[in-house]
Amino acid sequence: MATDMDSYLNTFVEAQGYLNFASFGPVSSRVMEEKNRLESLAAMGMPGAQDELNKSKPAVLKSLANLSGFDQSAISLVNNTSGGLLQVALGLRGGELLVSRGEFPANLYPWRRAAALQRLRCREIGEPGVAVTPQLIAAHLTPQVSAVAVSAVDFRTGYRVDLSAIREVIGDRLLIVDGIQGFGITTMDWTQADALVVGGQKWLRCGWNTGFIALSSRGLERIAPVISNWAGVIDPYDYDGLEHPSLPGAEAFGITNLSPVALGGFAAGLALVEQAGVANIEQRIQQKVAGFVRDAQEHNLNLLSDVRPGKHAGIVVVDGAGYDTAALQARLSQHGFTVTLHQGGRIRVSIHATTRAESLSQLAALLGERM
Numbered sequence: 001m002a003t004d005m006d007s008y009l010n011t012f013v014e015a016q017g018y019l020n021f022a023s024f025g026p027v028s029s030r031v032m033e034e035k036n037r038l039e040s041l042a043a044m045g046m047p048g049a050q051d052e053l054n055k056s057k058p059a060v061l062k063s064l065a066n067l068s069g070f071d072q073s074a075i076s077l078v079n080n081t082s083g084g085l086l087q088v089a090l091g092l093r094g095g096e097l098l099v100s101r102g103e104f105p106a107n108l109y110p111w112r113r114a115a116a117l118q119r120l121r122c123r124e125i126g127e128p129g130v131a132v133t134p135q136l137i138a139a140h141l142t143p144q145v146s147a148v149a150v151s152a153v154d155f156r157t158g159y160r161v162d163l164s165a166i167r168e169v170i171g172d173r174l175l176i177v178d179g180i181q182g183f184g185i186t187t188m189d190w191t192q193a194d195a196l197v198v199g200g201q202k203w204l205r206c207g208w209n210t211g212f213i214a215l216s217s218r219g220l221e222r223i224a225p226v227i228s229n230w231a232g233v234i235d236p237y238d239y240d241g242l243e244h245p246s247l248p249g250a251e252a253f254g255i256t257n258l259s260p261v262a263l264g265g266f267a268a269g270l271a272l273v274e275q276a277g278v279a280n281i282e283q284r285i286q287q288k289v290a291g292f293v294r295d296a297q298e299h300n301l302n303l304l305s306d307v308r309p310g311k312h313a314g315i316v317v318v319d320g321a322g323y324d325t326a327a328l329q330a331r332l333s334q335h336g337f338t339v340t341l342h343q344g345g346r347i348r349v350s351i352h353a354t355t356r357a358e359s360l361s362q363l364a365a366l367l368g369e370r371m
Contacts, residue, residue: 005284005353008276012205012354017336019363021350022155022181022315025205027269034268035207038261053260056267063270067184067278069191070214076250077212077258081180082106084197084213087253088176089114091223095146096121097176098137102128104155107178111149120147129156131306134165147174152188153181156342158305158315163192174222182313184273185281185352194219203314203352206269209262215250225252276353284353285314292316292351292360299368304346314352318367320345337363 011028018026038056041049061072068075078084089110097111101124108124115122125140126132132150148170153160160182167175177193184204190196193216200210215223225246230236231254233244246252273281286309293307293316302319305312320328325341332339337359340348347367351360 004275005280008272009354016356016359018338019349020338020340021203021352023340025202027205027207028272031207031265031268035261035265038264056263059267060263063274064212068214073249075212075214076253079209080211081197081199084211086110087227088195088223090226092120096123096144097147098123098125098140098145099149100126100132102126103151107151131159132161134169138169149176151178153313155181157317158312160313163188167192185285186313187279187282200266204269207265209259210266228253229255231256281353288351288355289316291357295361295364299364301367314350316349318347320347
């Protein structure tokens with residue numbers, strides 16, 4: 001008898017050697033079918049088409065509330081993580097923000113831009129590849145620090161931060177979390193964040209132009225909807241030429257109507273995650289990671305990720321020192337493998353619930369040839 005996890009797994013058809021979910025996640029057949037349905041509906045332009053196209057947003061908000069722990073009224077939909085973080089950054093006013101200089105650029109430039117506009121001061125700590133621990137943050141806290149920005153999962157190493165411990169260390173300061181590398185595949189307490197920003201195109205596997213910001217009561221109080229537009233105000237369709245008051249809650253961050261096709265795909269993808277269960281997806285990923293670690297050890301590969309239980313998500317990095325990068329890339333492609341080769345000799349392998357154990361064994365053997 002098929003389980004919910006079986007149903008989840010059977011909707012994906014990516015190549016067996018695809019191991020690049022930290023870059024983007026191939027979508028399911030259900031996401032594709034819903035997007036195609038909505039595209040066809042829009043192409044026909046029949047009466048009532050617009051109403052049907054606009055039905056997905058409530059389902060998206062309901063699913064995001066269930067998965068994140070935030071109330072629907074605290075969630076605003078955005079096109080991507082980069083745009084959401086920029087909205088948060090320019091909505092801050094005063095104080096100093098701490099962020100690791102090892103963050104993905106999407107979680108660095110918004111704070112730099114906000115500092116250039118003198119909306120806040122930005123202090124960059126740590127180094128690329130160095131884990132952002134509660135201890136590291138505590139060592140740099142001063143009375144002037146009003147906010148801390150972190151990634152839930154480090155894009156370089158797969159290191160998973162302890163949000164609860166960081167919250168305990170920073171107290172009442174704002175905690176801003178880039179959750180794109182962990183949301184939907186890790187059972188974390190996302191409500192520890194005051195601003196959680198996530199794009200849906202990677203591990204959620206919902207396609208591009210999908211994402212959200214979720215704000216705590218503290219976040220709603222201290223982050224202003226500076227980057228917002230007509231979709232973030234009361235009575236937006238009353239075209240009277242006057243400035244309307246902002247909507248309550250996170251809706252005040254609305255900019256415009258998002259693509260109904262993208263939202264339809266978002267709703268379908270989120271429903272799949274809910275159906276399978278994040279804990280089940282996480283458990284399967286951890287099993288696959290553990291298998292790859294064993295295979296890597298058998299082939300004497302040096303792993304640069306901390307793969308202890310609870311310390312990582314789906315990313316495992318292999319030391320690429322000594323490889324001819326161009327030859328390795330060509331050979332991996334020849335054998336049907338897609339991974340990320342980072343600068344500095346790092347081979348990033350991103351493992352999802354749909355990844356096959358035999359593919360991981362084959363990859364380990366291939367890397368063991370030391371090209």
